Amino acid sequence: MLLLIKKDLAIHKLSWLLYFAMLVFFMSFNKDIIFVIALISAIIIMNTFYYDELANGHRLWNTLPFTRKEIVSARYYSLLVNISIVAAVVLLITFIPSTIFTSPPSLMSTWEEVIGSFVVMTISASLFFPLVYKLAEKKSIFTFVILYILSVIAGVYGLYYSYDYLIRSSVITPSSIGLFWGMLAASSFIFYLLSWGLSLRIYKAKEIL
Amino acid sequence: MQILISNTSKEPLYNQIKDQIKKKILSGELQEGDSLPSMRQLAKDLHISVITTKRAYEELEKERYIYSIIGKGSFVAEQNIDLIKERKFTAVEEMLTEAIANSKEIGLSLKELEELLTILYEE
Amino acid sequence: MEHVIELENVTKSYDRFRVSDVSLKIKKGFVTGIIGSNGAGKSTMIKMILNLMQPDSGMVRIFGEEYTQHEKSIKDRIGFVFSKDVLYDELTLLAQKKLIAPCYTRWEDALFYQYCDMFKLPLKQKLKTFSKGMKIKATLAIALSHHAELFIMDEPTAGLDPVFRREILDILQDIMLDGEKSIVLSTHIMSDLSSIADYITYVRQGNIIFSKEIHDIQDNYVVVRGGLDLLDSDIEKFFLSIKKTASSFEGLASNRKAVEEIFEAETIIEKASLGEIMYYMEGGHCDVAIN
Secondary structure (H helix, E strand, C coil), X not given: CHHHHHHHHHCCCCHHHHHHHHHHHHHHCCCCHHHHHHHHHHHHHHHHHHHHHHCCHHHXXXXXXXXXXXXXXXXXXXXXXXXXXXXXXXXXHHHXXXXXXXXXXXXXXXXXXXXHHHHHHHHHHHHHHHHHHHHXXXXXXXXXXXXXXXXXXXXXXHHHHHHHHHHHCCCCCHHHHHHHHHHHHHHHHHHHHHXXXXXXHHHHCCCCC | CCCCCCXXXXXXXXXXXXXXXXXXXXXXXXXXXXXXXXXXXXXXXXXXXXXXXXXXXXXXXXXXXXXXXXXXXXXXXXCCHHHHHHHHHHHHHHHHHHHXXXXXXXXXXXXXXXXXXXXXXXX | CCEEEEEEEEEEEECCEEEEEEEEXXXXXXXXXXXXXXXXXXXXXXXXXXXCXXXXXXXXXXXXXXXXXXXXXXXXXXXXXXXXXXXXCCCXXXXXXXXXXXXXXXXXXXXXXXXXXXXXXXXXXXXXXXCHHHHHHXXXXXXXXXXCCEEEEECCCCCCCHHHHHHHHHHHHHHHHHCCCEEXXXXXXXXXXXXXXXXXXXXXXXXXXXXXXXXXXHHHCEEEEEEHHHCCHHHHCCCCEEEXXXXXXXXEECCHHHHHHHHCCCCEEEEXXXXXXXXXXXXXXXXXXXX
């Protein structure tokens, strides 16, 4: 299993530099870090699917000594690993005192943005992973990649503006902010676990061509 | 050990192998106790399937030309060469008698028959 | 364990295609060739053997064990080669090896480098620069480097030139030397098989038509050519398939002795090659299954 997670990271090779460049690029334009974390980790995880599909990876990894359960679970872990890596890099850059990367004035505090990106990523992954396992092929995988990334961007803005609305209409008060994020994170994680179970079921029955 | 096989021959491959090994034993080229190549090695050398050499060896074993020890390989068995030669000699004698009888029926002279035999023998 | 692979009453429906009630046993220590035209079900069977597809009903056992309990240990002992490439184009062979090697418990780096050397494979070039033949060699090198006991190859020689095919067959014969390993390969290049296969399984429309020793086939299957006047309905029963022209016929029979007795010298009777057997069986008029 650990091997599969490592492999999910390793197949990107030099693309990591590109991801880093994109990350720096967006941050230098003072993009909100919720946006940067979510977008970059969405690109990375979908690229993992993309590379695998191009290489007939289902066939390869299912013929190697792994169970289907491990193959699916590894991908669900990989997403969490990806967000953690990206978030760590972003936070690191944010904390470096510099004139290029000034944190833009934001509605959310840094920790809110990190949790927010986690929420958006897990919810959209929960929706997309089972679909990708069920439907994606070599020909259609690129469409899934694009749709997923768009949904993440939409998710980020959706969350941002809902949050804005909830604050202004005083549904969320300064004292209930912690509770709000806690509930949101918990429920999106439960949703992620449900999706995980569903993907396991789908992949178990998948015909690998 | 040199064995030559023909893929186009009507004779099955395992028979070709069997006959050539037999010949080597009878001619003394292979002596009692000599080891034969493993059937897998022979199959590889001849570019044929293992089961073909396996069958040739099995039949040679059945006819007591060779014996196999598991894990060690196959060896030429003790042959009563004199007995085999004697039997072959009797067979040749019988066939020649028959050939002579046929020759007489169609009036072939001894000289003509000798010539024919010489030609066939040298072929 | 006498059989490395056992399929018992396996049924699988898939698209418009059906493998029905197939039973097959593959002997340890031998090469088994699976033949059949495209779409006959060879690949589906191989995929069920590798657990890439699961049968609707029936049992698949590899090394006497089932995938439900021993998936990882079974696959650890299998080496595979597909004609479809399964490597990452963007990686070098070395990087690809680094991903795969730790997955196997008995991987041996030295072996891998030895095969790469033998196959003249550049370790530090991206796989996308490899030709189709090189990619197959690369998968073969991987398959050979982890002390697998069972090799499963789906069309390993498809699209390769003859010299190259000969090389691969030589390597396969090398593998077979110790008698502990088994090979299953599907192919439609019949000449490859007649030189190394010990058993031939002929698949047609999702059924196994026969599964026999190679010399059983070579000794008994014949193509008979003769005049039409020799045929009558009783005699036609000896044939698996007959093709007739205005004055003559050609037929495939699986009982050489019987046919030789009937026709004696009036016909030409020749050993049928695997290709000929398939040609007559697929295109012939009679539709007889033989055992």
